[in-house]
Amino acid sequence: MKDHYTHAFTELQIPHQRNCNSISFPSVLSPNPTNVPFSLSLLTKTIATQKQFLDSLLHRAGAVLFRGFDFKTAKDFNDFVEAFGYEELPYMGGAAPRTNVVGRVFTANESPLHQKIPFHHEMAQLPEFPSKLFFFGEIEPSSGGQTPLVLSHIVYERMKQRYPEFVEHLEQHGLIYTLVLGENDDLSSPIGRSWKSTFSTDDKSLAEERAAKLGTKLEWMKDGGVKTTIGPIPAIKYDKLRQRKIWFNSMVPAYIGWKGEQNDPVEVTFGDGKPLPADIIYDCLKIMEEECVVIPWQKGDVLLIDNLAVLHARRSSNPPRRILASLCK
Numbered sequence: 580m581k582d583h584y585t586h587a588f589t590e591l592q593i594p595h596q597r598n599c600n601s602i603s604f605p606s607v608l609s610p611n612p613t614n615v616p617f618s619l620s621l622l623t624k625t626i627a628t629q630k631q632f633l634d635s636l637l638h639r640a641g642a643v644l645f646r647g648f649d650f651k652t653a654k655d656f657n658d659f660v661e662a663f664g665y666e667e668l669p670y671m672g673g674a675a676p677r678t679n680v681v682g683r684v685f686t687a688n689e690s691p692l693h694q695k696i697p698f699h700h701e702m703a704q705l706p707e708f709p710s711k712l713f714f715f716g717e718i719e720p721s722s723g724g725q726t727p728l729v730l731s732h733i734v735y736e737r738m739k740q741r742y743p744e745f746v747e748h749l750e751q752h753g754l755i756y757t758l759v760l761g762e763n764d765d766l767s768s769p770i771g772r773s774w775k776s777t778f779s780t781d782d783k784s785l786a787e788e789r790a791a792k793l794g795t796k797l798e799w800m801k802d803g804g805v806k807t808t809i810g811p812i813p814a815i816k817y818d819k820l821r822q823r824k825i826w827f828n829s830m831v832p833a834y835i836g837w838k839g840e841q842n843d844p845v846e847v848t849f850g851d852g853k854p855l856p857a858d859i860i861y862d863c864l865k866i867m868e869e870e871c872v873v874i875p876w877q878k879g880d881v882l883l884i885d886n887l888a889v890l891h892a893r894r895s896s897n898p899p900r901r902i903l904a905s906l907c908k
């Protein structure tokens with residue numbers, strides 16, 4: 580029986596994958612064809628016995644795509660996520676409007692699908708962020724709607740090589756983000772989460788208390804909204820496990836992509852208040868585009884992302900498309 584589990588997975592090669600130091604990015608696992616039929620309950624047992632292998636694969640590759648398993652519903656996805664045994668991270672302080680579907684599964688960003696979402700690490704502008712993310716392709720888009728991925732240390736290395744002084748200043752001072760949150764959720768914006776949802780309360784003093792824990796200052800506005808100031812917060816982090824520096828910030832999305840009624844765009848500056856040079860930010864976006872992989876979603880896919888190693892984005896699409904998410908501490 581043990582042998583059965585050991586050979587539970589086959590590593591697939593698929594188009595659009597990249598090779599990074601002879602490791603496929605992302606790594607793609609599918610059921611071993613000799614194990615068919617491969618039931619969900621067998622799979623969840625297998626996860627427990629294969630945890631070491633899966634953790635080490637994620638460590639090496641940065642992202643693992645599970646393709647060809649029999650995930651049909653949000654509940655299947657929830658069971659799969661649970662099987663890994665990672666602790667759930669509540670979405671406190673995050674900017675995207677999200678709805679709980681089942682268990683620890685939420686909708687991913689609910690902003691209109693024609694809007695692109697630029698590359699980001701999940702909740703990089705907050706002191707507490709998820710270490711891992713799971714995404715589930717519940718409804719496959721007919722075209723577009725991919726989740727591009729890019730390795731964060733490569734973005735750092737290329738930026739450092741091209742703009743050494745800029746990166747040095749960034750490492751020294753970090754970034755400050757200023758973002759307005761409305762009183763009610765604005766589903767037309769990828770960062771349209773209201774302060775009430777963001778801090779899970781409609782009590783202003785409780786919101787202030789929770790914001791302070793997230794390193795965020797609040798300034799109440801006459802229209803019921805609130806101006807939040809985050810930082811200075813480090814923009815470059817050190818990935819201790821992989822021993823490399825990573826581009827862990829929301830500079831590009833904040834500067835160019837996080838537009839909504841209240842924020843056009845979000846204000847982001849160096850931690851010492853100095854303005855950021857627009858040309859460098861747009862070039863950073865170009866580098867991310869050059870280095871990324873873009874793999875189309877297939878129904879039932881589950882994508883596991885190491886949030887320290889990899890930045891993700893969203894391509895635009897037409898409806899229908901439904902990707903669900905679960906965040907881990």
Ligand code: FE2
Pocket residue numbers: 699700701891
């Ligand atoms: Fe995200």
